[in-house]
Amino acid sequence: MDIPVQIAIRLKPPSLADSTQCIFSNPVTQIVITESGQTFHVNRALPVDCTQAHLFNSFMIPQINCFLDGCDTSVVIFGQSKTGKTYTLFGPGFECIHSECDQGIVPRFLTEIFHKLNQMPEREFVLHITWMQVVNNNIFDVLGAGLVRCNNVEETFQYLQMGWRQRCQGNNHTVFTVSVEQKWVGTNGVLNHRMSTASFCDLAAYPDPGLYALENILKELLAGNPPKQINYDRCILTAMLRDSFGGRAFTWVIGCISAEPEDYQDTLKILNLCLCCRGIKNFVTVNLFADNNTPVYGEKTILPNTDNNFNLQFATAQWIKLVSNAEGLFNKILQSKSLTEADINQVSEWLFLKAECDECLNSDNVVDNKDVNTKQGLPRIAEDTEPSELSESDVDSDSEEDTHSDTVFQDKLEKFMEYFREKNDQLFAERCEEYLNHVDSDDITISETSGSQSLPIMTSQSNSGRRRTIQPGESLSGAELELLRKVAAKAISPESQKILIESRKKDLDPEPKLIERELLKMIDTPKIDEICKKYKMTKEKYTQKQILARKLSKEISSTQSQLKELINLCIAKERLIDELTRTLLHNNENKPSEKGIECSVIDQDTIKEIKRHETNLKTYKKQIEQIKKQIKKDEKRKNTLDIELVKDKLKLDELSDTSVDVKDKKVNSLKHFTNRITQLDSILKEKTNDLENTDLSKDKELMLRKEIKNLRKTRECLHDQRCSLGHKRKVYKSLSDSEERKLLECEEAIEAIDTAIEYKNNLICGKSPSASLSDSQDNKDSRSRGEQMLMARLDKLSHDEMKTLLYRYFQKVVDLRGACAALEAGAASAADEAAAWRARAAAAWRHAQRLKPHAHTRHFQSIHRCLDSGNAERALSLGMTSDSETSDDAMRLVNRMKQLARYPAPPVIPSQNLRQLMPATNIPVAKVTKEKNKLVIIQQNKKH
Numbered sequence: 030m031d032i033p034v035q036i037a038i039r040l041k042p043p044s045l046a047d048s049t050q051c052i053f054s055n056p057v058t059q060i061v062i063t064e065s066g067q068t069f070h071v072n073r074a075l076p077v078d079c080t081q082a083h084l085f086n087s088f089m090i091p092q093i094n095c096f097l098d099g100c101d102t103s104v105v106i107f108g109q110s111k112t113g114k115t116y117t118l119f120g121p122g123f124e125c126i127h128s129e130c131d132q133g134i135v136p137r138f139l140t141e142i143f144h145k146l147n148q149m150p151e152r153e154f155v156l157h158i159t160w161m162q163v164v165n166n167n168i169f170d171v172l173g174a175g176l177v178r179c180n181n182v183e184e185t186f187q188y189l190q191m192g193w194r195q196r197c198q199g200n201n202h203t204v205f206t207v208s209v210e211q212k213w214v215g216t217n218g219v220l221n222h223r224m225s226t227a228s229f230c231d232l233a234a235y236p237d238p239g240l241y242a243l244e245n246i247l248k249e250l251l252a253g254n255p256p257k258q259i260n261y262d263r264c265i266l267t268a269m270l271r272d273s274f275g276g277r278a279f280t281w282v283i284g285c286i287s288a289e290p291e292d293y294q295d296t297l298k299i300l301n302l303c304l305c306c307r308g309i310k311n312f313v314t315v316n317l318f319a320d321n322n323t324p325v326y327g328e329k330t331i332l333p334n335t336d337n338n339f340n341l342q343f344a345t346a347q348w349i350k351l352v353s354n355a356e357g358l359f360n361k362i363l364q365s366k367s368l369t370e371a372d373i374n375q376v377s378e379w380l381f382l383k384a385e386c387d388e389c390l391n392s393d394n395v396v397d398n399k400d401v402n403t404k405q406g407l408p409r410i411a412e413d414t415e416p417s418e419l420s421e422s423d424v425d426s427d428s429e430e431d432t433h434s435d436t437v438f439q440d441k442l443e444k445f446m447e448y449f450r451e452k453n454d455q456l457f458a459e460r461c462e463e464y465l466n467h468v469d470s471d472d473i474t475i476s477e478t479s480g481s482q483s484l485p486i487m488t489s490q491s492n493s494g495r496r497r498t499i500q501p502g503e504s505l506s507g508a509e510l511e512l513l514r515k516v517a518a519k520a521i522s523p524e525s526q527k528i529l530i531e532s533r534k535k536d537l538d539p540e541p542k543l544i545e546r547e548l549l550k551m552i553d554t555p556k557i558d559e560i561c562k563k564y565k566m567t568k569e570k571y572t573q574k575q576i577l578a579r580k581l582s583k584e585i586s587s588t589q590s591q592l593k594e595l596i597n598l599c600i601a602k603e604r605l606i607d608e609l610t611r612t613l614l615h616n617n618e619n620k621p622s623e624k625g626i627e628c629s630v631i632d633q634d635t636i637k638e639i640k641r642h643e644t645n646l647k648t649y650k651k652q653i654e655q656i657k658k659q660i661k662k663d664e665k666r667k668n669t670l671d672i673e674l675v676k677d678k679l680k681l682d683e684l685s686d687t688s689v690d691v692k693d694k695k696v697n698s699l700k701h702f703t704n705r706i707t708q709l710d711s712i713l714k715e716k717t718n719d720l721e722n723t724d725l726s727k728d729k730e731l732m733l734r735k736e737i738k739n740l741r742k743t744r745e746c747l748h749d750q751r752c753s754l755g756h757k758r759k760v761y762k763s764l765s766d767s768e769e770r771k772l773l774e775c776e777e778a779i780e781a782i783d784t785a786i787e788y789k790n791n792l793i794c795g796k797s798p799s800a801s802l803s804d805s806q807d808n809k810d811s812r813s814r815g816e817q818m819l820m821a822r823l824d825k826l827s828h829d830e831m832k833t834l835l836y837r838y839f840q841k842v843v844d845l846r847g848a849c850a851a852l853e854a855g856a857a858s859a860a861d862e863a864a865a866w867r868a869r870a871a872a873a874w875r876h877a878q879r880l881k882p883h884a885h886t887r888h889f890q891s892i893h894r895c896l897d898s899g900n901a902e903r904a905l906s907l908g909m910t911s912d913s914e915t916s917d918d919a920m921r922l923v924n925r926m927k928q929l930a931r932y933p934a935p936p937v938i939p940s941q942n943l944r945q946l947m948p949a950t951n952i953p954v955a956k957v958t959k960e961k962n963k964l965v966i967i968q969q970n971k972k973h
């Protein structure tokens with residue numbers, strides 16, 4: 030979320046009560062006004078008498094909440110010297126003499142944080158503090174221990190005291206940070222793992238190089254430069270405040286100003302600087318760890334139980350996991366800000382509905398057992414072994430208890446099934462409708478491939494807002510639709526398919542809820558409920574009768590034992606009476622008469638005793654009779670009960686057959702639906718992933734297209750440049766060296782741009798653009814060790830390094846191409862020269878061939894002439910130069926030479942004589958002319 034930096038202005042109270050004030054603040058209108066009437070609108074215009082507590086409460090409480098939610102926060106204080114910057118941040122000091130009321134923002138913040146965290150025992154947290162000072166662009170660790178872990182407020186205050194003593198006094202910057210890592214399991218059963226940092230910066234007063242550097246950064250940010258392009262590392266202070274300005278922190282800037290007239294100019298400067306910050310927006314976001322939002326389930330969640338509720342529990346657990354996964358993804362997508370507003374609304378609605386479901390699932394109405402840990406998603410469906418109404422009856426046998434708990438369990442199970450069915454149906458129907466409703470009407474098709482199992486997918490534009498929470502149908506791929514058809518087809522009876530097909534044939538818009546109803550019918554048949562109720566009632570009666578029967582038989586057996594005892598007593602009494610009677614008779618027979626009076630007294634006693642015993646015996650016998658009667662009665666009752674029990678048993682068996690059938694059906698339906706839920710959830714998950722990917726890839730695609738567009742523009746420019754250079758070369762036949770190089774660069778750059786465009790196009794089309802560079806196993810294996818090392822190094826290169834490297838290679842390539850072009854030109858001219866020479870040689874050869882016979886002849890003629898003229902030496906030298914050893918002329922010449930060598934040379938004749946001596950080689954020529962009827966013949970030499 031983009032949040033502008035917030036501004037608060039605090040006026041230092043005047044040193045003297047009656048001193049004049051040149052700056053005023055209006056906390057109602059949040060305006061700071063100068064004596065000249067200049068106004069500054071700020072977020073908090075704090076009054077002169079503003080207390081430390083008021084300052085803290087007026088804007089730090091929301092900061093604390095934000096911080097505990099996992100966002101970074103920051104407080105930066107500007108102000109001239111002695112305007113109360115340190116006082117605002119820390120207070121007057123940490124000694125006991127100082128009142129707690131004077132505590133500044135930092136101690137209050139720490140106290141509040143510990144207080145709040147202690148109020149949330151479910152949160153595990155680790156808190157660290159650091160206290161740094163920037164003195165002359167050098168960093169100084171006030172606490173001397175870097176990050177210091179604090180477990181409670183007391184410990185933290187000890188460090189504050191220590192730091193207060195150790196800190197450097199003077200005009201320097203102080204940065205105090207508090208970082209907290211928190212971990213807790215939310216009510217939805219997912220882990221929250223966050224990290225937040227709060228920084229408190231007490232800036233030095235002007236003039237300070239760090240402050241100037243910060244001022245420049247603020248100006249750059251205000252000019253609209255993205256933070257990524259701003260060099261925060263120009264000094265330590267700016268590097269430390271990277272997050273506060275243009276970063277991810279929720280920042281408050283506090284301007285501490287003096288209201289006194291002599292400080293007016295400095296105050297204006299600080300006010301303007303603070304106002305500068307108002308235009309800066311920070312991207313505040315929750316800092317999450319990778320494991321944030323992962324579902325956390327205790328072992329308690331999945332209970333080993335009967336088959337029936339195991340499925341139920343498993344389905345529920347899976348369901349919750351899947352929905353939580355989707356929730357995590359949705360949260361991430363929301364944070365990524367890659368969604369349109371409509372999408373954000375939908376996702377938010379989904380999250381809201383999910384929260385509603387969680388609330389509902391975790392409510393105590395659903396599950397009686399209140400001990401269930403609500404953090405673990407759906408409360409545990411526990412076996413209820415608590416005694417209920419029936420247990421009050423006199424049931425003492427184990428089997429009775431079992432039967433009783435069975436009944437209770439049956440009830441519970443029914444209840445849970447009912448609940449689960451409702452929820453499941455509701456959720457499933459929603460999903461089903463969403464999927465089916467959002468396919469375009471064109472998609473009403475019956476898949477030919479799936480044969481009779483195929484389902485016509487219908488559409489209806491009707492939708493309720495709630496059901497439009499997720500609209501996967503809008504972007505369902507063909508494969509997904511097919512999967513959905515299959516999933517739905519499995520659940521729909523052939524009859525309903527027929528109805529659907531028929532309704533489609535009639536060209537009616539089939540009611541989308543038909544499918545839903547059909548699905549619901551599968552598990553929600555009234556017959557099943559009736560049977561279940563009847564079975565339940567009969568079973569209850571049967572159990573009661575069983576109990577009664579048991580009670581009776583127990584009573585009978587106890588009466589029988591009582592009877593036995595009485596009978597034994599009677600027997601004993603009879604024996605006693607017999608014995609007494611026998612004694613009495615014996616006494617009467619053996620005793621003398623004188624003792625008669627004494628004897629009769631004893632006899633009377635014995636008689637009395639006998640009589641008493643006989644009366645007792647009679648009573649016993651009566652009792653025995655009564656007991657016998659009672660036993661008979663009880664036995665009769667028991668027999669009746671037994672008969673009834675047998676009858677009931679038969680009835681139960683009968684019902685049970687039906688109910689088992691029904692139960693089986695139910696279990697099957699439940700299983701089936703569990704599977705379907707899993708399938709649908711996997712689709713949902715896929716769709717969620719797709720949604721994320723699509724949105725991401727859409728953005729990416731847009732970006733790529735933009736890049737391609739830009740590249741094309743660049744290419745066009747380069748192309749124009751290349752054309753103009755080419756044209757120039759054509760016209761002037763040559764280019765300067767730099768122009769030649771430029772041309773090469775253009776060509777090379779165009780080639781590189783073409784490759785880049787192709788690469789990006791491939792990315793858009795989803796093709797692997799750099800198969801050769803991709804790190805597939807095959808490629809890795811096929812690379813030599815050297816190549817692998819090179820690739821590993823390239824992988825480690827930073828963006829800038831890569832850019833430099835590429836530029837160098839580009840230059841190298843251009844150099845090489847230049848050298849190559851020069852070489853090619855040299856080679857071409859050499860080849861031309863060679864060709865010219867070859868042509869000349871050929872011509873010479875032909876010429877030589879043509880001239881050869883004449884030359885020979887002329888050569889030999891001249892030799893002969895020399896010989897003839899007697900110039901043997903000349904002839905010899907000419908002969909020496911002749912190359913005609915094999916020719917006849919040569920042979921003849923050689924012979925003549927040999928003769929000349931044998932005979933001496935003739936005497937030298939003067940040339941005039943020689944002419945006379947010459948044979949008539951000059952044949953006289955007669956010229957005949959006609960002069961008047963006369964023929965004139967004139968002899969004349971040829972030479973004349």
Ligand SMILES: Nc1ncnc2c1ncn2[C@@H]1O[C@H](COP(=O)(O)OP(=O)(O)OP(=O)(O)O)[C@@H](O)[C@H]1O
Nearest residue numbers: 041042108109110111112113114115116117121234
């Ligand atoms: N609002 C205030 N209420 C009471 N006392 C104040 C207030 N503001 C400042 N003081 C007092 O003014 C004095 C100077 O304040 P403080 O040291 O905080 O200024 P400072 O801007 O940090 O100065 P420096 O830049 O020199 O570090 C301190 O004694 C402080 O107690």
